[in-house]
Amino acid sequence: MDTKSIFLGFVALLWLLRPIVSQLSIPPVLDGFRYGEASAAGKEENEVLIEAFYDPVCPDSRDSWPPLKQAVEEFSSRVRLVVHTFPLPYHDNSFATSKALHIANKINSSTTFHVLEAFFHHQELFYGKVTFNKSKAAVRERIVDFTAKTLGSSSYRSAVKSGFNDTSIDNENRYAFKYGCVRGVYATPFFFVNGFPLADTGSALNYEGWRRVLDPLISKEGRNRQRHAHSL
Ligand SMILES: *[C@@H]1O[C@H](CO)[C@@H](O)[C@H](O)[C@H]1NC(C)=O
Ligand SMILES: *[C@@H]1O[C@H](CO)[C@@H](O)[C@H](O)[C@H]1NC(C)=O
Ligand SMILES: *[C@@H]1O[C@H](CO)[C@@H](O)[C@H](O)[C@H]1NC(C)=O
Numbered sequence: 001m002d003t004k005s006i007f008l009g010f011v012a013l014l015w016l017l018r019p020i021v022s023q024l025s026i027p028p029v030l031d032g033f034r035y036g037e038a039s040a041a042g043k044e045e046n047e048v049l050i051e052a053f054y055d056p057v058c059p060d061s062r063d064s065w066p067p068l069k070q071a072v073e074e075f076s077s078r079v080r081l082v083v084h085t086f087p088l089p090y091h092d093n094s095f096a097t098s099k100a101l102h103i104a105n106k107i108n109s110s111t112t113f114h115v116l117e118a119f120f121h122h123q124e125l126f127y128g129k130v131t132f133n134k135s136k137a138a139v140r141e142r143i144v145d146f147t148a149k150t151l152g153s154s155s156y157r158s159a160v161k162s163g164f165n166d167t168s169i170d171n172e173n174r175y176a177f178k179y180g181c182v183r184g185v186y187a188t189p190f191f192f193v194n195g196f197p198l199a200d201t202g203s204a205l206n207y208e209g210w211r212r213v214l215d216p217l218i219s220k221e222g223r224n225r226q227r228h229a230h231s232l
Helices: 003-024 059-074 094-107 109-121 136-151 154-163 167-182 207-218 220-228
Strands: 048-054 079-085 190-193
Touching: 048 059, 048 207, 059 079, 059 109, 059 207, 079 094, 079 167, 094 109, 094 136, 094 154, 094 167, 109 136, 136 154, 190 207
Parallel strands: 048 079
Antiparallel strands: 048 190
C-alpha cells in the first residue's frame, strides 16, 4: 500500500469510530477536583450541565428548543441548562434581538425564556424582506414593542427602550458573544454537555437524540461504568 491509501484507510477508520468516540468523550460529571468542597456527593456532582448557544433569529436554534426543553424538564432534578445568546453576524438583527433578551432578563428574570420563545415563534418579523428597507431605529422600535408586549403590557415599553441604551446590558450581550467565541462556538445552535461540545452541533437535535446523549450519563450504572472505564 502506498502512503496515500494508508492515509485514506486511517481516515475511513476514524470515520467508522466516530459515533463511539463522540459517545465516550462526554464525561458523566464535570471534570475537576473541587477544592474545599467537603462532600463528593454534592448536588452539582450529580448534575449534567447542558450549555446551549442560541441566536434568537436562527431557525435551527428555534427548531432545537422544544426537544431540548422537553428533555431538560423530564430530567429536571439531574440536568441543569444554561442558555447563552450567540448572535450570528449573517442573521439580520440578531444582535438587537439578543439584546432584547438581556433586557427582559434584567427587567424580570422569570420572563427570559418566555421572551426567547416569542422571538422563536415570530422570527419572520425580524429578518429578510420585512426589515430590508427599515432603518435601524425603526427595527429597534419594533423589537421594543414586541418585547414589551411579550413581557405582559405596553407599560414595559419605556423600560425596554431605555434598556437599549444601558451600557451594562450592552456589555452583557457582548460578553455572551465573546464567551461563545472563547469556547469555540461557530454556529447555532451549539451545545456543550459537561463542558464537551456535542458532535452534531449546528443542527437541531431531536428528543431521541437528547435521550441518547443524556440517558447513559444519568443512569447510575452508566455513571459508575463510565467512571471506572479504562478506555476513556
Ligand atoms: C415576573 O414575571 C413573572 C412571570 O411572568 C410574574 O409572575 C411576576 O409577577 C413578574 N414579577 C414582577 C416583579 O413583575
Ligand atoms: C426597498 O425599497 C426600494 C425602493 O423603494 C424598492 O425598490 C424595493 O423593492 C424595496 N425592497 C424590499 C425588499 O421591500
Ligand atoms: C437612546 O440613544 C439614542 C441614540 O443612540 C437616542 O436617540 C435615544 O433618545 C436614547 N433613548 C433613551 C430612552 O435614552
